[in-house]
Structure formats: structure tokens, C-alpha cells
Amino acid sequence: MRFWDTSAIIPLVALEETTPLIREILAADRNVIVSFLTTVEITSAIWRKSRETKDDDARRESERRVRDFLEPHWTVVDEVEPIARIARRLLTQHPLRTADAINLAAAIHIARDPEALPFVTNDKRLKSAAQSEGFPTLP
Numbered sequence: 001m002r003f004w005d006t007s008a009i010i011p012l013v014a015l016e017e018t019t020p021l022i023r024e025i026l027a028a029d030r031n032v033i034v035s036f037l038t039t040v041e042i043t044s045a046i047w048r049k050s051r052e053t054k055d056d057d058a059r060r061e062s063e064r065r066v067r068d069f070l071e072p073h074w075t076v077v078d079e080v081e082p083i084a085r086i087a088r089r090l091l092t093q094h095p096l097r098t099a100d101a102i103n104l105a106a107a108i109h110i111a112r113d114p115e116a117l118p119f120v121t122n123d124k125r126l127k128s129a130a131q132s133e134g135f136p137t138l139p
Contacts, residue, residue: 001031002138003107004074005100005121006041009034012070013042013062014049018122021139025120032074033117035083035106037099039076042066077106094129104130111135 002025011019012026026032046066050059077083086105090096096104104119104126111117114134121127127137 001033002029002118002120003033003110003135004038005103005119005123005126006034006038006045007122007126008120008138009038009042009070010045011122013046013065014058018139022120022122025138030073032070033107033110034074034076035103036076036078036080037102037106041099077110079109082109090129090133094132095125096129097125100126100129104133107135108133 008022008025009032010016011022046059046062049062050056083102083105086108087098087101090101090104090108091098094101094104100123107117107119107130108114115136117135118138119127119130119135120138121130122139130137
């Protein structure tokens with residue numbers, strides 16, 4: 001079981017440079033934990049890319065990948081108030097954007113032992129904060 005930040009999920013639904021590596025990480029453990037915000041961020045990323053490229057086929061394929069390959073395997077952490085409380089603390093201790101603080105807060109909220117829950121992210125700043133909070137990180 002691993003906690004996945006949106007930055008690591010996007011390469012699973014749209015081809016990017018890190019797609020092969022991220023697919024290997026997922027293949028090793030398909031039990032994905034995400035924050036409630038991730039579901040919104042994925043939709044945003046897919047549609048933003050579709051608007052930029054005007055490629056409706058790629059958008060539909062990305063949406064299909066989310067629906068068929070990710071959603072059946074993920075657990076969504078959606079306890080908003082405790083996550084918001086933790087996120088506010090994180091913002092005072094780390095140079096994070098709001099969405100990143102919420103995602104890390106969700107991981108902290110769900111983790112009984114951060115050292116036992118790998119945190120998957122492609123964001124360097126978030127990776128550093130997750131490591132500071134005791135999470136092993138991938139890639």
C-alpha cells in the first residue's frame with residue numbers, strides 16, 4: 001500500500017517522460033491511497049491538457065484509464081477537517097502549495113506509521129516535505 005500524490009498519478013493516465021518508471025511502481029503494489037483532492041486534480045489536469053492540445057481522443061483515453069485502471073484500486077482519504085488541520089500545520093513548516101499540503105496531510109492522517117507508508121510523488125518540494133515528515137518516498 002502506498003500513498004500517491006497527483007503528480008505521480010498523471011503519468012499513469014497521460015504519457016509523460018516518467019510514465020514507464022511510474023508504471024513499474026504501480027505494478028509492484030496496486031493498492032493506491034489518494035486524498036479527496038487528487039480526484040479533482042486529475043480531472044483538472046486531463047481537461048487542461050485536452051484544452052491545450054485539442055485532442056479529445058487522448059482526453060477520453062485518459063478518463064478511461066482513470067476509470068478502469070485506477071479507481072478500482074484506490075482508497076480515497078476524505079476526512080476533511082482533520083486533513084485541513086494537519087495541512088495548516090504543514091504550511092507553517094514546509095514551503096508547500098495548498099494542494100500539496102492537503103495531499104501530504106491526507107497521508108499523515110491515514111498513516112499509523114509514516115515509515116511504513118511509501119509516498120509516491122514527482123514533485124521535489126513535496127517529496128522533501130514528505131521525507132521530513134517521516135515517509136519513505138518514490139521514485
